[in-house]
Amino acid sequence: MSEGLNYKFLVDTFFIALSGVPITLFITVVALLFALPLGFLLALTRINRIPVLHRFAQVYVSFVRGTPIIIQIFIVYSSVPLLLSSLFTKFNIGMNVYDVNPIWYAFIVFSFNTTAVLIEVFRSALSTVNRGQLEAAQSVGLTDVQAYRRIIIPQALVVAMPNICTATVNLIKATSLGYAMSLQEITLKAKVAANVGYNYVEAYIDIFLVYLLLCSAVEYAFKLYEKRLSKYKPSVV
Amino acid sequence: MLEIKDVYKSFGKTEILKGVDVTIDKGDVVVILGPSGSGKTTLLRCINFLEKADQGRAVFGDIDVNLGTATKKQIHQIRQKIAFVFQSNNLFNNKTALENVTEGLVIGRKVPKEEAVKIGKKALDKVGLTDKYDAYPSELSGGQQQRVGIARAVALNPDIILFDEPTSALDPELVGEVLTVMKNIAREGTTMLVVTHEMDFAKDVANKVIFMDGGVIVEEGTPHEIFVNPKEERTQKFLKRVLPEDFTYHI
Amino acid sequence: MEKYFDASYIWESIPLLIPFLKMTFMVAGLSVLFGTLLGFILTVAKTGKSKFARKLATGYTTIIRCTPSIVLLFLVYYGLPAIGDRFGLNLNNIDTAVFVIITFTLQFAAAMSEVMRSAFQSIDNGQFEAAVSVGLSNSQAYRRIVFPQAFVVALPNFGNSLLAVLQEGSLAYTIGLIDVVGKANLIIAGNYNAHALEIFLALAIIYWILSIAIEQFFLKLEQVFSKGKQGLKTA
Ligand SMILES: Nc1ncnc2c1ncn2[C@@H]1O[C@H](COP(=O)(O)OP(=O)(O)O)[C@@H](O)[C@H]1O
Ligand SMILES: [Mg+2]
Numbered sequence: 001m002s003e004g005l006n007y008k009f010l011v012d013t014f015f016i017a018l019s020g021v022p023i024t025l026f027i028t029v030v031a032l033l034f035a036l037p038l039g040f041l042l043a044l045t046r047i048n049r050i051p052v053l054h055r056f057a058q059v060y061v062s063f064v065r066g067t068p069i070i071i072q073i074f075i076v077y078s079s080v081p082l083l084l085s086s087l088f089t090k091f092n093i094g095m096n097v098y099d100v101n102p103i104w105y106a107f108i109v110f111s112f113n114t115t116a117v118l119i120e121v122f123r124s125a126l127s128t129v130n131r132g133q134l135e136a137a138q139s140v141g142l143t144d145v146q147a148y149r150r151i152i153i154p155q156a157l158v159v160a161m162p163n164i165c166t167a168t169v170n171l172i173k174a175t176s177l178g179y180a181m182s183l184q185e186i187t188l189k190a191k192v193a194a195n196v197g198y199n200y201v202e203a204y205i206d207i208f209l210v211y212l213l214l215c216s217a218v219e220y221a222f223k224l225y226e227k228r229l230s231k232y233k234p235s236v237v
Numbered sequence: 238m239l240e241i242k243d244v245y246k247s248f249g250k251t252e253i254l255k256g257v258d259v260t261i262d263k264g265d266v267v268v269i270l271g272p273s274g275s276g277k278t279t280l281l282r283c284i285n286f287l288e289k290a291d292q293g294r295a296v297f298g299d300i301d302v303n304l305g306t307a308t309k310k311q312i313h314q315i316r317q318k319i320a321f322v323f324q325s326n327n328l329f330n331n332k333t334a335l336e337n338v339t340e341g342l343v344i345g346r347k348v349p350k351e352e353a354v355k356i357g358k359k360a361l362d363k364v365g366l367t368d369k370y371d372a373y374p375s376e377l378s379g380g381q382q383q384r385v386g387i388a389r390a391v392a393l394n395p396d397i398i399l400f401d402e403p404t405s406a407l408d409p410e411l412v413g414e415v416l417t418v419m420k421n422i423a424r425e426g427t428t429m430l431v432v433t434h435e436m437d438f439a440k441d442v443a444n445k446v447i448f449m450d451g452g453v454i455v456e457e458g459t460p461h462e463i464f465v466n467p468k469e470e471r472t473q474k475f476l477k478r479v480l481p482e483d484f485t486y487h488i
Numbered sequence: 489m490e491k492y493f494d495a496s497y498i499w500e501s502i503p504l505l506i507p508f509l510k511m512t513f514m515v516a517g518l519s520v521l522f523g524t525l526l527g528f529i530l531t532v533a534k535t536g537k538s539k540f541a542r543k544l545a546t547g548y549t550t551i552i553r554c555t556p557s558i559v560l561l562f563l564v565y566y567g568l569p570a571i572g573d574r575f576g577l578n579l580n581n582i583d584t585a586v587f588v589i590i591t592f593t594l595q596f597a598a599a600m601s602e603v604m605r606s607a608f609q610s611i612d613n614g615q616f617e618a619a620v621s622v623g624l625s626n627s628q629a630y631r632r633i634v635f636p637q638a639f640v641v642a643l644p645n646f647g648n649s650l651l652a653v654l655q656e657g658s659l660a661y662t663i664g665l666i667d668v669v670g671k672a673n674l675i676i677a678g679n680y681n682a683h684a685l686e687i688f689l690a691l692a693i694i695y696w697i698l699s700i701a702i703e704q705f706f707l708k709l710e711q712v713f714s715k716g717k718q719g720l721k722t723a
Binding site for chain 3: 063071072169187200201208219
């Protein structure tokens with residue numbers, strides 16, 4: 001028969017889930033710090049059709065968009081240790097691959113994934129900035145680099161911001177797959193707590209609430225920021 | 238034939254139409270002039286129920302409807318008699334020129350497809366688009382699009398066609414072709430209510446000119462009365478501003 | 489147990505995995521079907537007059553957008569039977585696939601409601617007005633003029649959402665669904681966890697090819713349907 005929710009567990013576990021937030025945010029920030037500049041540079045190679053690099057970027061994006069993140073995680077989590085252990089043996093490093101903190105794998109996977117997402121975001125944002133803007137900048141004597149830094153990028157950023165927000169929220173959500181790498185984030189922490197008394201419903205309600213709070217907060221922060229940026233929007237005649 | 242009586246319309250707290258009366262007889266070409274924002278578009282939209290008036294009546298032969306509370310059936314009845322040519326043409330983007338013209342006939346009026354196509358082709362021929370039956374709106378110039386818009390209205394064989402600044406969204410070199418088409422259908426005796434800034438059209442084609450400002454009709458009369466001897470100061474000022482230097486009125 | 493990389497495991501496992509795509513497709517297909525229906529209802533609520541319905545639909549979309557797939561999946565998997573219990577229903581023996589389909593229906597509906605809403609609102613109101621002005625009824629105007637145009641606008645985003653459901657569906661193995669991913673994990677377990685990498689690569693290849701095929705399909709579809717929308721200047 002039904003016993004209803006275990007409210008004490010619900011409350012206690014909420015805080016356990018909450019204690020996973022810092023690590024989730026840490027991974028998110030690291031992945032973004034890595035992916036924002038790299039994604040932007042690779043987007044430039046796509047737009048300007050830099051030989052080899054733009055092909056590489058194209059295939060890379062296609063792969064990441066074409067495969068589930070969980071499988072990307074599986075691949076990294078089963079290939080990197082193989083590589084490492086052969087390296088360790090080769091250079092006689094007395095370290096066990098199983099001692100490597102899983103957060104390193106998380107950095108790799110989520111940076112790898114987010115970079116590809118941001119390539120597309122920046123590519124479409126850059127292509128919406130009018131070609132005339134670059135020409136106008138050049139006509140008043142700016143170098144290409146100056147034109148990009150002072151004219152193109154600020155405008156592209158405004159266009160890209162909603163998509164960067166979506167990418168960030170998706171990234172935060174994707175860290176919930178960290179369980180596959182034994183990462184001690186929100187989901188795994190709460191789930192482990194639930195294992196004792198089979199309080200899975202309560203645990204997942206807590207996890208759900210934590211993500212809801214976290215993602216709403218991030219969306220709200222982006223909205224505020226977008227408002228401040230919106231003065232760069234192209235004027236509508 | 239059509240009497241519009243005492244139309245009031247507000248958007249929120251702003252009163253846009255403050256008691257407008259218009260009478261149109263069969264074969265009339267009535268031109269409405271007036272500064273932008275004076276409520277001309279709103280008036281036409283109320284007549285066609287695209288906007289719900291707060292108050293007002295439309296008397297059309299033996300049909301007498303309240304512009305604010307008309308039933309679906311009444312709205313349908315009136316719309317059968319009145320066609321609308323939009324400023325931005327509003328051609329159906331997913332239909333060819335011919336389909337644009339036949340849509341209202343086949344679907345709205347249950348005219349057999351074959352007959353509708355015949356009527357549609359004739360209407361397109363009339364506006365000089367014989368070679369564009371199968372073109373999509375995106376494949377037509379602005380002037381051609383607006384001519385399809387006119388053909389779409391003409392094909393319905395309405396009692397009245399309402400035109401809302403049909404040339405003001407066009408490049409100057411395309412205005413002429415549309416005005417020519419409008420003149421032609423006026424000459425055939427079509428009853429028209431036209432909002433326009435084309436003074437030459439008003440002078441040459443209209444038999445009645447209405448000057449609207451601030452949601453009321455300031456003055457109305459024959460083109461001669463309005464252009465040569467405007468009574469009201471507001472009319473005089475407006476005409477002075479909009480009439481070209483070389484505008485002359487010949488009788 | 490030795491671990492080394494052997495590419496032949498990739499090619500040998502692909503034929504073993506392919507038959508299980510049937511389950512993957514079925515789950516994704518039904519989620520898309522039900523999700524589109526529910527999404528349509530949400531769109532009606534979002535664009536309708538009732539403020540309450542609008543708030544409800546928007547709130548639902550926000551909540552789903554903020555919930556990771558795996559969390560939603562487990563909420564449904566543990567939560568539904570618990571709720572059923574309350575009402576004296578035993579939902580514990582329902583097929584796993586049902587929970588998966590419910591989860592991704594909920595998710596797809598939220599995505600689709602945004603896709604359909606923005607497509608619907610992107611169609612200029614003048615199209616509707618012109619339609620009623622030539623004598624079409626409101627519902628005829630929507631059916632014949634507005635919806636066909638909105639459909640073309642929605643198509644690319646519908647394709648993207650469909651790809652997303654296919655990919656997020658890969659998480660269904662966590663509640664025991666034997667789709668391609670589930671089968672892959674079975675194969676790996678059968679190998680005593682050796683050669684996992686090769687099997688995962690095989691999975692990646694399958695998903696990658698599928699995604700490219702679906703993407704291309706939608707590009708073609710878009711071309712077919714966008715006649716008249718953008719002057720596909722047929723030179
Ligand atoms: N849907 C609307 N909501 C609010 N205000 C409107 C709306 N439509 C028109 N208006 C206002 O009504 C006034 C008259 O508009 P309109 O009838 O278009 O004038 P005209 O066609 O003479 O230029 C304008 O000030 C306009 O801003
Ligand atoms: Mg107007």
